Amino acid sequence: MDAPLIETQGLHKDYPLGDHVVHALRGVSVTIAAGEMVAVMGPSGSGKSTFMTILGCLDTPTAGRYLLEDRDVSGLGDDDLSEIRSRRIGFVFQQFNLLPRITAQANVEMPLLYGDVSSRERRERAQRKLEVVGLQGRAAHRPAQLSGGEQQRVAIARALVNDPILLLADEPTGNLDTRTSDEIMAVVQALHRTGLSIVLVTHEPDIAQYAQRILSFRDGMLVGDEAVRDRRQARAA
Amino acid sequence: MKISATVQMAAAALRTNRLRTALTALGVIIGVGAVVTMMAIGAGAQARVAEQIRSLGSNLIIVLSGSITSGGVRLGSGSLLTITEDDARAIQRDVRSVEAAAPTIRGGVQVVFGNSNWSTALQGVTPEYFQAREWGPVSGRLIIPDDVDAASKVVVLGQTVSENLFGGTDPLDQTVRIKAVPFTVVGVLARKGQSTRGEDQDDTLLIPLSTAKKKVLGVSQANARSVGSILVKVTAPDRMAEAEALIRDLLRERHHLQPREEDDFAIRNLSEVLASQEAASRVLSLLLAAVAAVSLVVGGIGIMNIMLVSVTERTREIGLRRAIGARRRDILNQFLIEAVFVSLAGGLIGIAVGIVGSYVIGLVFQWSVLVSWAAVLPAFLFAAAVGVFFGYYPARKASRLKPIEALRYE
Numbered sequence: 001m002d003a004p005l006i007e008t009q010g011l012h013k014d015y016p017l018g019d020h021v022v023h024a025l026r027g028v029s030v031t032i033a034a035g036e037m038v039a040v041m042g043p044s045g046s047g048k049s050t051f052m053t054i055l056g057c058l059d060t061p062t063a064g065r066y067l068l069e070d071r072d073v074s075g076l077g078d079d080d081l082s083e084i085r086s087r088r089i090g091f092v093f094q095q096f097n098l099l100p101r102i103t104a105q106a107n108v109e110m111p112l113l114y115g116d117v118s119s120r121e122r123r124e125r126a127q128r129k130l131e132v133v134g135l136q137g138r139a140a141h142r143p144a145q146l147s148g149g150e151q152q153r154v155a156i157a158r159a160l161v162n163d164p165i166l167l168l169a170d171e172p173t174g175n176l177d178t179r180t181s182d183e184i185m186a187v188v189q190a191l192h193r194t195g196l197s198i199v200l201v202t203h204e205p206d207i208a209q210y211a212q213r214i215l216s217f218r219d220g221m222l223v224g225d226e227a228v229r230d231r232r233q234a235r236a237a
Numbered sequence: 238m239k240i241s242a243t244v245q246m247a248a249a250a251l252r253t254n255r256l257r258t259a260l261t262a263l264g265v266i267i268g269v270g271a272v273v274t275m276m277a278i279g280a281g282a283q284a285r286v287a288e289q290i291r292s293l294g295s296n297l298i299i300v301l302s303g304s305i306t307s308g309g310v311r312l313g314s315g316s317l318l319t320i321t322e323d324d325a326r327a328i329q330r331d332v333r334s335v336e337a338a339a340p341t342i343r344g345g346v347q348v349v350f351g352n353s354n355w356s357t358a359l360q361g362v363t364p365e366y367f368q369a370r371e372w373g374p375v376s377g378r379l380i381i382p383d384d385v386d387a388a389s390k391v392v393v394l395g396q397t398v399s400e401n402l403f404g405g406t407d408p409l410d411q412t413v414r415i416k417a418v419p420f421t422v423v424g425v426l427a428r429k430g431q432s433t434r435g436e437d438q439d440d441t442l443l444i445p446l447s448t449a450k451k452k453v454l455g456v457s458q459a460n461a462r463s464v465g466s467i468l469v470k471v472t473a474p475d476r477m478a479e480a481e482a483l484i485r486d487l488l489r490e491r492h493h494l495q496p497r498e499e500d501d502f503a504i505r506n507l508s509e510v511l512a513s514q515e516a517a518s519r520v521l522s523l524l525l526a527a528v529a530a531v532s533l534v535v536g537g538i539g540i541m542n543i544m545l546v547s548v549t550e551r552t553r554e555i556g557l558r559r560a561i562g563a564r565r566r567d568i569l570n571q572f573l574i575e576a577v578f579v580s581l582a583g584g585l586i587g588i589a590v591g592i593v594g595s596y597v598i599g600l601v602f603q604w605s606v607l608v609s610w611a612a613v614l615p616a617f618l619f620a621a622a623v624g625v626f627f628g629y630y631p632a633r634k635a636s637r638l639k640p641i642e643a644l645r646y647e
Contacts (some may be wrong), residue, residue, distance in 0.1 A: 058560060058641045079564050086562020093644070097557045101253045111561040113242050158561070 004067070005166065005197050006032040006055060011064035013050050013220075024050040026220040027064070034165070037189075037198040039208035039228075042217030049170065051217065052201045056089055056168045057081045069165070086114050090159030094171035096151045098143040104130065104154045105139040111162050129157040133187055149180035156187060167191065169200045173207055185210045186234035210234060240574075243567070247574040250547075258579060261543045265583025266590055268533025269620050273591025274598065275529040276612035279522015281605035286515045292429045292438065293507060294370040296336075296474055298481055300324075300467040300488070301503045318463035319501040322446070324488060325467045329365070332483045334476040339365035340446060340464040344454040348442060349414040350402040357398050359415065359442045361449025369470035377409045377424030380445050388447040392420040396428045396439040418452050420444065477506060526612075530619065536583065537623035540576050544631035548572065555635050556643025569636035576628020577621060584620030588613050 013025040025047045032038055042048040053059045054066060057073060060081070066074040073084060085091075098107045108126040117125070130136050133153040143151050152172060159167055169188065173181035189210060192198050200211055208214050209232040216224030251258045302318045325340035339362060346359040360366075367379050374393070384391050392413060399408050408422045429438035446464070450456045471480045481504055488502055548555070555568055592608050599606035 053641050056560070058644075059639070079566075082559070082562055082564040085560060091560045093557075095553075097553060097644070099554060099557075102249070110558075113246070114558075114562040114564070114567055162562070 004031045005034040005036070005069060006030070006199075007065075007067040008054075009065040009067075011051070011054060011061045011066060013047075013054065013059070014062045023220055025054075025061070028217075028220075028222050029064075030215060030222060030225070032197065032199065034197055035192075035195055036213060037192045037211045038200065039211035039214045040199060040201045040217065041203060041205070041208050041214055043203070045219075046217040047220040048201050048217045050220075052168060052170055052199065055166075055199060056091060057084045082114075086111065087162060088165050090156075090162065090164040090167045092152070092155050092159050092167065092169040092172045094174040096143070096148075096155045096175075098151055098154055098158075100143050103140050103142055104135065104146065104157075107143070107154055108157045108161055111158060115162065125161055126157070129160045130154070132160065132191075133157045147180075148176050149183055152176065152180075152184050153187060156184075156191075160191070165197060167196055167198045169198065171202055172200065173202070173204070181207065182234050185232075189234050206232075240570075243570050243574050244578075246571055247578050250571075250575055251578060257543060261540055262579050262583035262586065264536030264539035265533065265580050265620055265623065266536075266587040268529065268536040268623075269584045269587025269616050270590035270594055271529035271532050272526055272616040272619070273588055273608065273613055274594045274606075275525035276522065276616070277591070277595035277606040277608045278598065278604060279518070279525050280607035280609055280612065281599070282518040282522060283515060284607050285605050286511065286518050288430070289432065290508070290511045290515070293432065293511065294372070294470065295508065296471040296477060297369065297507045298469040298471060298477065298484065299505045299507055300328075300469060300484065301505065302463070302465055303500065303502050318460065318465060319492065320464060320467060320488070321460060321462040322464055323462055324491060325365075325464070327487060327491060328467065328469060328484055331487055332480055334472050334480045334483070335469055336472045337365040337368040337468075337470045339363055339369045339468040339470075340466075341366060341468060342446065342449055342454055342465045344449075346415050346442070346453065348398065348402065350408075350411065353402055355398055355401045357395075357440050357442055359444065359449065359453060361446040361454065362443050363446050366443070366468060369468045372429065373427055374424040375427050376407075377422070379424055380443060384445040385447050388451050389445060390418060390420045390448060390452065391423045391444065393424040393426055393443040394422060395426050395441040395443075397437055398440060398442055399425050415442065415444070416453050474508065477508060481506060533616075533619060533623060537580070537627040540579055540624060541627035541631060544572060544576050544628055545634070547575075548631050548635040551635075552638060552643045552646040555638050556640050556646065559638075559640035560644060565636040568638075569632045572632035572635045573625065573628050576632065577624040580620050580624025580628070581617075584617045587620065588617060591616070 009029050011025050011028040012023070015022040015024055028051060040048045040051060054061050061074050064074065065072055068084065068088070073081070099110070105126050108129055109122045112122045112125065127136070127139065130139055133156050135150060135153050135157065138146060138150060143154070146154065172188070173184055176184060185207065188198060188200070200207070202208050209228060209230070211228055212231060213227050214224070215222060300320060302320050322340045325338045328335055329338040342361045344359050345356065347354055347356045362380060363385050364380055364382055367373070379393060380391065383389070392415070394408060402408065402413065403411070408425060411422050412419050413422060426439070432438050444453065450461070469480070469484065471477050485500065485504060489500065492501055494501065558568060595606040595608050598604060
């Protein structure tokens, strides 16, 4: 078995909400190996998004430990977490979250602005990642000039531009039709084949079937952890 | 993150909303423009007062005749001229800090040349007068001791009189009639300009004191040696108070005044009057600049307002930037630089507007204006400080947003 990329031990997350406290996570322990492709499922309010937030170092757990590459990141400060997000993790969102007034190329370059990368290298790296997602001809287009699927591919290229070890995708196909969803999942599976570890949050069972393993959440707890037997393979786009 | 990249990003963000950026900058433009203009007007007024001080002559004390009063009863209505040429001589001789003491009498006269005439102020003076007022001729000569001794019928013209009687022609050696008495023009004085009270100092005729008394203005019946005033020039500004006290003591003694009697003369320190005017104009210019500075602060509040709106509008963008690795500091810098960018650009344009505005106002209202770096530079730095001060709060607010909440903001 590969060395664990992610190991959580009894993760708890509480949110104050008015007078009472919401227990979003109540003791989640899970291990994800490097190179795995995992889907996280569960109804809304099950804690799957909170789990994803903590895996992405966008928030810290109230209690419990989170080891990323054997390093305990659950107690790190804001700047260190920013550093990890910048170097190790790529995010893909349901809403794409592209900046509307700049080109696809500039959107992909953006994460490099927060590192020490020369403008020429930024341009070259962004172009390479746009090729990986098959958008080399669209670099100069603005998000509004691209289709939903193309926008999500730009977002994936942006997530890849710092060569992360972990890609976190939060409902990446939630805003796309079935055919386009299939295309996006083809891109994601292709990335997985290059060795990238992927955690995918979804509430669609069809999409979860693209993964190797499904974690099921309910009421803040991990209630299922199964390997996918009939794994779907996306048609090459 | 590199500052150059942050600046590029700020510029790009400001470009995407040009109208809003322009309107935000407009507040600063108006503020800085107003500060520069008001300071230019204030500095112009101060320069004008300083010019008037120079034209009057520095370190001047004027001793004026008063009426003789004793115990509340005014005595001797025919003897209003209480000071004399001998008082002037005594002041010059006995008060060490006095450089020159010039006895003068004044009167209104009509002067005629050919078929043109002009009503003006005539002054009977001695050569000390020109020394006291630091006043020289542009052509010809001044009144010399021989003129006074001989009571010569010679006259020195002020520029205004010269222009009105002679137009462009040379007045030297021409004969003019003052109260039907013929005088020879021996000199024309340099231009002095307006006095502090707005009087035209060049609208005057100067003749020897003795001639004025005997031939033109007449003599006081009580005392043939009396004069209307004595102009005293003191050697140095810091000796003015001392000279004033010594002159008062000397005149009281010469006029045989008892300790309880009031002075029968008055002493005016002209430099002091002007100094207080200068102080007043300085206060006024500070006040103007302060009012203008208030408008700059209002401009700053405009920046803050727009930046707060911008932070709210771009909450998701902030969340995204945080998710892809921006630190709090990067977000803070981004918004702070946007604010400073607006205020600096507004400051530069405001300086240009202020300089142009100053000259336009100077031309339209015929005011003297003076734009100086000493006014422009602080206005610019103040604008930058306004940008930092009012940009900091919104920028800090942006940097404190929790990334995950910002990402989910609708």
